[in-house]
Amino acid sequence: MKEQLLLLQELQAVDARILELRASIESLPEKLKPAKQDLERLEALLEQEKAQLADTEAWRAEQENLIRREEEAIKEAKAKVQSAKNSRDYAAANRELENKRRSLSEREDEVLKVSEPLKTTRETVAAHERDVESLRAKIREEEAEIQARVRELEDEAQTHSGERQEKAAKIDRSVLKRYEMVLRRRGVAVVPVKDGACGGCHMKLPPQLNNELARFESIKTCPNCQRLVYRIELLDEGGDDS
Ligand SMILES: [Zn+2]
Incomplete structure (x- = not known):
């Protein structure tokens, strides 16, 4: 008895x-949940920033393309001015040249305006990329620690199960x-x-x-x-x- x-x-x-x-075995992996949620949020934010940056860069590339074309057009307009046969053609050619120059100058101003913000955005994106990477690394490291601890606990539980059966x-x-x-x-x-x-x-x-x-x-x-x-x-x- x-x-x-x-x-x-x-x-x-x-x-x-x-x-x-x-x-403990069940609750240990839960510890990483908040960090994983943070990571997801940061990743989504970074993706958004990258998409915006890509848009602005595409716009700028397009503008630079147009600038090159306008520069070509100005060369042609200059040639027209030089080959004007009379004062009326000369005046008309000159007006056209001036218009093209103004349009080019306006476009160059627009491109210049985004240049500084673009640089800042690039730096921000790069900084956020580093943040995301370091958080990922931290989570990987903690995950490995948790897995090792879970294995230890499982071994202990296994030992106790044997003991339990004996008793x-x-x-x-x-x-x-x-x-x-x-x-x-x-x-x-x-x-x-x-x-x-x-x-x-x-x-x-x-x-x-x-x-x-x-x-x-x-x-x-x-x-x-x-x-x-x-x-x-x-x-x-x-x-x-x-
Ligand atoms: Zn009772």
């Missing part, structure tokens, strides 16, 4: 440890079945009697049951919560080991 109860207590301690380990094999089958059923329902399955009450649900035990417990002949259950109850003073005494 006493040995059975001691075994049940040991089994309960092992089961509690296994439960704790399983909870469970020595416990009376019907008692073990009851223990496991109550453990699933209540979390704690084996409790001492305190002042004639169940140590789990605190209900006063019937006097008859208390008397039976005092005789220490078999494992008893609390009629209210079904937990396995025992008299702690009997367990602490030496002697009876049946």
